[in-house]
Amino acid sequence: MGPDRDQSRHTRTALVVSVLVAVTVMTLDAAGGSSSPVEPLRAGAAEVFGPIELGADAVVRPVTSAVSLLTEMRELRSDNAALADENAAMRAELATERVDRNRLAEYDALAGVTDGTGFELVPARVVAVGPAQAFARTVTISAGTADGVRADLTVVNGAGLVGRVLSTSRHTATVLLAVDAGSVIGGRLDRSMELGFLRGNGSLGADGRLTLNLVDPDAVPGEGDTIVTWGSRGGSPYVAGVPVGSVQVVQASAGDQSVSATVEPFVDMSALDLVGVVTGAAKARPGPAAGGAP
């Protein structure tokens, strides 16, 4: 009876203390927002886990590159039959092309973004991805404060807008992807120059979409229209003119007479690898800087 009672008392204490600690951390963090007392802990954890994630990524990258090529191939195969010919070509390409060459092409695409816009970019790789169980679409990239990256900078890749920097450690940074359910981006339609807000639907895979609501209730977006970033004051968190996606479907809601549109992002958020953090705004761009949007 003695050891048994000891055991259950021990267990009960551990359970009560653990639950209290967890709930206290949660309460402090939820109530404190960005000045929460948990923030230093988080920053400390980023300094510890950042280098480990970088090291682990360097070790497993050769393996995961091969795996991701395989996954890509599988997904392509499951696409509709009309794409079968294209698939075969791509599969052949994937099989013959070396990973290094793909990397080089990615760098070229990224350099193209820089050349075209005059943005200063810090290149980085995605080294860790938040799981779907976490319900947040965030990734860790391999550039931090030591490389000039800070919070609220725009992150792009060769295809367009990726997201914005949430927080940084010395050698890594956490990026909130544009498709995250908490992400709001000011956007501009290329055809009509209308302004609107893009919200993520929280999905990372092929069904990752943004919802566009225009500021002008009478404006109607056209299907296929391209949306670029509106640009925030000082280029933070979003610089102006980065392509975000194209309008896929326009929905008119009869109830509140507003028009919303589903936007397919240009960037494949589930296969992110090389990205660039915009550390310097456009220097040689003609015209006044855009400003005013979040």
Place this chain on the structure above:
Amino acid sequence: MRVLRPFVTAVLVLLTVTLQVGLFARLSIAGVVPDLALLLVVAAAIVRGPAYGTVLGLVAGLAVDLAPPADGVAGRWALGLALAGWLAGQARSDAKQSAFATLITVAVASLVATSVYALTGLVLAEPGVSVAEALEVLPVALLYDVAITPLVVPLAMLIMRTLDPTPVRW
């Protein structure tokens, strides 16, 4: 070996949390990755009892909550994994005897941990958390955790036993 125990356990926690967001993020099924930290906590609870499982769950959960790219309110995985560790500890006499009972223990622990994380997210009105989304993610997470259990849990149990060979009386 007892002296080494906290260090080895800390390394195991760092390793599982890193693998979860690194290597396994690339082997995800619909974005869902196996909860390696949970498997570690379950293995520890089966070997060393519910009290140890609960505390390790709290620590490992905090690591998952805080390690980048985690965002949002911290303490949610800590609560989920602590409860999972406690539950697995309660079931340890069965789980020690049959592999099937171990799988059931992992399934229940996974369900509890992921549900607690999702529910606290709903209560705190975290962006992206919805009942529909949670119902989509829960079964995938459960099946993935159970599927990878034979690869992870026996190894983790072996390490835990080697670290402290004295039989735990309670």
